[in-house]
Amino acid sequence: MNKLTSAEEALSVIQDGMTVGIGGWGPRRKPMGLVRTLLRSDARELTIVAYGGADVGLLCASGKVKRVVFAFVSLDFMPLEPAFRQARERGSVEVTEIDEGMMLLGLRAAAWGCPFIPTAIGLGTDVIKNAPEIQVIESPYDNKDWVAMPALNLDVALVQATRADASGVCEIASPDHYMDDWFVRAATHSIVSIDEVVESEYFQNPDVARKVFWERNCIQSVVLQPGGAHPTSSDPLYGFDVPHFKRYAELINEGGFAAWADAFLGSDEVAYQQSVGGLDAIKALPLPVY
Amino acid sequence: MTFSLAELMICAASRVFDEDGEVLATGIGLLPRLAASLAMSTTNPDLMMTDSQAFMLSKPNPVSGLTDHNAQASENWMGFSRIFDNVWSGARHALVGPSQIDRFGQTNISALGGTYGAPKIQLLGVRGFPGNSICHANSFFVPQHSRRVFVEGECDVVCSIGYNPARLPRGYSFEDIDIRQVITDLCVMDFSGPEYRPRVVSLHPGVALDEVRDNTGFDVLVDDALPLPETVMPTTEQLAIISQLDPKNLRSKQLKGDPPGLRLPEREST
Numbered sequence: 336m337n338k339l340t341s342a343e344e345a346l347s348v349i350q351d352g353m354t355v356g357i358g359g360w361g362p363r364r365k366p367m368g369l370v371r372t373l374l375r376s377d378a379r380e381l382t383i384v385a386y387g388g389a390d391v392g393l394l395c396a397s398g399k400v401k402r403v404v405f406a407f408v409s410l411d412f413m414p415l416e417p418a419f420r421q422a423r424e425r426g427s428v429e430v431t432e433i434d435e436g437m438m439l440l441g442l443r444a445a446a447w448g449c450p451f452i453p454t455a456i457g458l459g460t461d462v463i464k465n466a467p468e469i470q471v472i473e474s475p476y477d478n479k480d481w482v483a484m485p486a487l488n489l490d491v492a493l494v495q496a497t498r499a500d501a502s503g504v505c506e507i508a509s510p511d512h513y514m515d516d517w518f519v520r521a522a523t524h525s526i527v528s529i530d531e532v533v534e535s536e537y538f539q540n541p542d543v544a545r546k547v548f549w550e551r552n553c554i555q556s557v558v559l560q561p562g563g564a565h566p567t568s569s570d571p572l573y574g575f576d577v578p579h580f581k582r583y584a585e586l587i588n589e590g591g592f593a594a595w596a597d598a599f600l601g602s603d604e605v606a607y608q609q610s611v612g613g614l615d616a617i618k619a620l621p622l623p624v625y
Numbered sequence: 626m627t628f629s630l631a632e633l634m635i636c637a638a639s640r641v642f643d644e645d646g647e648v649l650a651t652g653i654g655l656l657p658r659l660a661a662s663l664a665m666s667t668t669n670p671d672l673m674m675t676d677s678q679a680f681m682l683s684k685p686n687p688v689s690g691l692t693d694h695n696a697q698a699s700e701n702w703m704g705f706s707r708i709f710d711n712v713w714s715g716a717r718h719a720l721v722g723p724s725q726i727d728r729f730g731q732t733n734i735s736a737l738g739g740t741y742g743a744p745k746i747q748l749l750g751v752r753g754f755p756g757n758s759i760c761h762a763n764s765f766f767v768p769q770h771s772r773r774v775f776v777e778g779e780c781d782v783v784c785s786i787g788y789n790p791a792r793l794p795r796g797y798s799f800e801d802i803d804i805r806q807v808i809t810d811l812c813v814m815d816f817s818g819p820e821y822r823p824r825v826v827s828l829h830p831g832v833a834l835d836e837v838r839d840n841t842g843f844d845v846l847v848d849d850a851l852p853l854p855e856t857v858m859p860t861t862e863q864l865a866i867i868s869q870l871d872p873k874n875l876r877s878k879q880l881k882g883d884p885p886g887l888r889l890p891e892r893e894s895t
Contacts, residue, residue: 407750408749423743424744426742435709436713437756439709454756456759460758465741471794480795
């Protein structure tokens with residue numbers, strides 16, 4: 336089955352009010368091209384689930400988001416994400432704030448068709464106080480409290496992979512695939528953005544096949560967007576763009592979403608990449624060292 | 626021998642890992658990471674540590690001057706999903722820097738002031754604090770000891786469980802919660818007072834107990850056997866290893882003004 340399509344066509348499945356999960360972690364390997372296409376669309380009232388960075392910040396700032404399910408929103412080297420911070424301090428988004436591990440459990444519950452997974456995480460903290468939708472339950476096996484972390488069922492998952500073939504076999508060549516496997520398994524419909532497209536024979540190398548973290552039937556659309564993770568990293572191809580993130584923070588702090596969108600969003604990804612110096616400049620971004 | 630306050634704090638903080646055995650040591654932030662790396666390089670070589678990216682190391686990476694991850698002493702893949710397998714097993718000790726800490730040892734990195742729906746200042750979010758606090762040992766690192774950090778009431782957003790009887794879950798006792806030490810720029814504290822109340826363990830050279838009390842929003846206990854011990858000073862060997870772990874001396878940029886570890890006498894104004 337050929338799943339290669341355009342970002343616009345792939346994202347047309349997203350309806351108002353849907354729950355959208357976004358893979359990656361903070362400033363690392365985010366499907367930013369898909370996020371920008373979503374920003375250019377009419378979709379609204381979305382619930383976003385993510386280990387958040389500028390993806391969550393921009394979507395909140397654009398007014399498309401009703402609720403964010405998050406453990407953090409951060410650019411790592413810049414601890415506080417400016418657009419998310421603005422949205423929170425204005426009270427313009429609802430939130431379900433959970434622990435990083437609870438998010439993993441919620442995605443697994445969704446993937447496995449369980450209504451919840453019991454965990455001790457969250458006990459004694461404001462996580463369970465501020466999220467009344469998360470219940471504390473009795474166990475049939477001991478006399479202790481347990482948090483029933485509910486399934487985070489996703490309508491759509493957006494992830495960024497290094498390479499894929501047309502059928503949706505995806506390689507993540509980066510050091511970490513984060514929780515991307517659980518995002519696509521938790522979703523009804525998953526869209527992968529890739530830097531490079533390959534023939535299926537590419538995966539006959541067992542070292543490459545080891546870097547495939549889910550099966551092709553988890554993926555419904557494959558979007559080829561070289562440089563599509565910018566300004567986040569797509570290790571080993573390119574790092575995240577620190578100067579761009581600094582400019583992004585200035586624009587958001589000075590003039591909010593409109594200032595950033597006027598400077599960078601453009602009408603499509605060709606325009607976007609021109610505004611940030613072109614694909615060659617993206618590919619030359621150094622890999623981060625921790 | 627001269628040393629900076631940052632180096633004194635690194636050495637004091639490294640001691641929290643001495644008796645840990647074979648657990649994952651996670652220091653978040655440059656000085657906590659140096660503290661964990663120093664412990665692994667000296668007093669507890671059994672410690673486990675990651676490269677802060679996706680691999681476990683048999684030898685800590687330097688915190689500055691590293692140009693790539695290719696030549697590091699990797700042991701095994703340790704991506705973020707696998708970190709949680711470790712966290713939930715309990716075999717971890719995290720050294721982290723909360724924005725607020727209260728008398729129960731509860732902490733906050735989520736948001737400050739305002740309402741929960743619209744906080745005055747949005748910080749990071751709870752991150753992994755709830756899970757860390759109920760699963761494994763935690764110590765805290767506070768670069769500037771003040772009443773803004775050590776708050777009078779409860780934290781604005783309680784991100785980690787502490788020794789608060791009102792929040793103790795059914796079936797749990799305080800023995801299930803493992804808060805080790807708090808290292809600040811003034812002193813070392815723990816929660817080993819009666820009913821797990823906060824206690825001063827040692828004062829840094831030249832610091833008076835009153836200064837700690839003036840800058841803490843809650844009561845801190847001291848053992849009856851006065852005077853309080855002085856925080857142990859770095860050895861020449863420790864300082865040499867710290868220099869190797871931080872060749873670019875980024876540690877000198879972490880505390881405002883990079884104060885010396887031995888306080889200079891107050892100068893008379895003329």
